[in-house]
Amino acid sequence: MKLPPKLKIIIAGVLLVSFFLVLNLTPAKKEIKNFFYLISSPIQKTLWRAGDKVSDFFEMVKEIKNLKKEVDEHSFIDTLRYAWVNEELKLKIQELIAENVALKELKRENEVLREALKAGLEKEFKLLSVEVIGKDISQDSLLVSLGSKDGILKDSPVINQQKALVGKIGAIYQNYSKVILISNKEITFDAKLSDAEIYGLLKGEGKGKLALDLIPREKEIKEGDLVVTAPLGGIFPKGLLVGEIVKVLKSDVKAWQEAEISPAFNFKELDTLFVITNFK
Amino acid sequence: MRNFLILTLSLYILALFQTSFLVYFDISGYVLNFILITVIFVSLLENPPKNLGISSAFIGGFFLDIFSENFLGFWILISLLISLFIKFIFRKHVRIPIIKRV
Numbered sequence: 001m002k003l004p005p006k007l008k009i010i011i012a013g014v015l016l017v018s019f020f021l022v023l024n025l026t027p028a029k030k031e032i033k034n035f036f037y038l039i040s041s042p043i044q045k046t047l048w049r050a051g052d053k054v055s056d057f058f059e060m061v062k063e064i065k066n067l068k069k070e071v072d073e074h075s076f077i078d079t080l081r082y083a084w085v086n087e088e089l090k091l092k093i094q095e096l097i098a099e100n101v102a103l104k105e106l107k108r109e110n111e112v113l114r115e116a117l118k119a120g121l122e123k124e125f126k127l128l129s130v131e132v133i134g135k136d137i138s139q140d141s142l143l144v145s146l147g148s149k150d151g152i153l154k155d156s157p158v159i160n161q162q163k164a165l166v167g168k169i170g171a172i173y174q175n176y177s178k179v180i181l182i183s184n185k186e187i188t189f190d191a192k193l194s195d196a197e198i199y200g201l202l203k204g205e206g207k208g209k210l211a212l213d214l215i216p217r218e219k220e221i222k223e224g225d226l227v228v229t230a231p232l233g234g235i236f237p238k239g240l241l242v243g244e245i246v247k248v249l250k251s252d253v254k255a256w257q258e259a260e261i262s263p264a265f266n267f268k269e270l271d272t273l274f275v276i277t278n279f280k
Numbered sequence: 281m282r283n284f285l286i287l288t289l290s291l292y293i294l295a296l297f298q299t300s301f302l303v304y305f306d307i308s309g310y311v312l313n314f315i316l317i318t319v320i321f322v323s324l325l326e327n328p329p330k331n332l333g334i335s336s337a338f339i340g341g342f343f344l345d346i347f348s349e350n351f352l353g354f355w356i357l358i359s360l361l362i363s364l365f366i367k368f369i370f371r372k373h374v375r376i377p378i379i380k381r382v
Contacts, residue, residue: 009364016360020353029352036346040296047300055304135303138311139349170349178349207309268304 034173037143041133041176044143048134055268067092125237126278128152132270133176140184140206142167144273147175157236157276164264165229165240166273179273182242183208183263190230191242193221199230202242202261210243210261217257221248227261237279283332287322288339291315295343315340319359323366337363 003011023029128150134143146152156169158179167187170180180186184204191202191212200215212227225245231238247260294314302311319340323333341356348355 017353017357020351020356024351024353032352033346040347043296044300047296048303051301051304054301134300134347136299136348137303137306137309141349180349 030171030173033171034147034175037133037173037176041145044134048132052268125274125276127274128277130158130177130273130275132273135267135270137208137267140167140181140204140208141170142179142181142270142273144177144179144275145175146275147173147177149174151277152177152275153277155235157240157279159240159274159276160265160270161272161274162264163241165236165242166265166270168235169275177275181208181267183210183267189235190233191227192230194226194228194241196225199232200227200259202227208263208267210263212245212259212261213256215257215259217250217255219257221245221257221259223248237276284335287332287336291318291336291340291343294318295340295347298344299347313344315344315355316359316362319363320366323363333363333367334360 023032128146130144130146130152132142133145136142144158152169152172154169154172158166158168160166165182167179167181167184170178172178182189182202182204183206185206187202187204189202190199192199196219198215198219198221200212203211203213205211215221223245227242227245229236229238229240229242241264243261243263245259246262249258249260251257298311298314302314305311319333319337322336326332337359338356341354341359344355344359345352
């Protein structure tokens with residue numbers, strides 16, 4: 001019996017959907033993903049580092065353009081002014097060279113401090129250092145270099161060297177794990193202001209955004225206030241830096257006030273992270 | 281067979297490029313989806329009796345699923361639907377003169 005083409009397509013579609021349903025419900029999914037991460041991680045790491053460098057380069061070009069624009073705005077009056085601007089630029093270059101040297105010095109100092117901080121962190125928590133090997137901004141997640149065979153457990157908190165909360169462990173594969181960032185829409189936890197007993201519910205808003213909701217109306221909060229994890233809830237250890245209030249949203253019709261939070265970490269700069277293994 | 285292998289390798293490299301390199305160049309949190317663009321192009325350019333468009337949709341979707349947080353099959357289904365739409369509906373009713381079928 002020959003089946004009509006439309007029926008063939010429908011049957012193929014149903015079979016395909018069933019196949020994926022079964023695949024997602026079995027451990028085979030994790031095995032397949034782990035295999036591909038294993039063979040792809042060296043290329044991913046190279047591409048990821050290249051992306052970082054190229055994006056840094058474009059940011060630098062943008063800064064130079066802004067500087068030029070700033071100079072141009074002052075230079076159209078007369079040639080004398082050009083000469084003056086030229087002098088000013090020369091000074092600026094000298095200034096930038098000096099700044100560059102100072103920044104290099106700071107970078108070195110920062111590296112030392114990072115190590116020191118790491119040492120400090122290790123006194124407080126039992127940590128596993130992981131390297132970021134993939135980033136998915138649309139899903140607010142990261143792929144990191146350790147997995148179940150290294151002792152990574154689901155839901156373990158993930159922080160950076162500045163003790164800022166980055167997220168928690170989501171899916172775990174044999175050699176790799178996914179970190180769900182705190183900006184992921186799935187994440188909600190209790191948070192408070194660092195210097196006041198003002199509590200709220202921190203929610204991931206997706207695409208790197210965070211919001212602190214359910215803050216009592218009568219409490220005074222302002223831009224620049226730092227937000228840390230609260231001891232309530234028990235999802236994350238208390239006192240980890242979450243971010244900074246960038247906008248307070250108060251409405252007369254709402255019983256609560258809300259605040260937009262800027263995360264304490266820069267998604268593009270996440271490189272080495274720490275998984276807290278002794279929490280809970 | 282040769283075309284199929286080239287397509288698989290290209291889609292794999294594109295998926296890696298998209299998920300590792302392009303994340304630094306997002307536009308308001310959205311990254312350009314090169315895999316879907318490739319699937320659309322292959323589906324538009326292929327000769328109707330060939331099935332390279334559907335193959336590219338399946339392979340491209342699979343790689344996107346591997347490197348994303350979604351369940352396995354999410355991108356496969358999306359790209360397959362796009363490819364089938366182009367193959368059976370769009371190309372039947374719309375003729376683009378500049379497109380030369382290969």
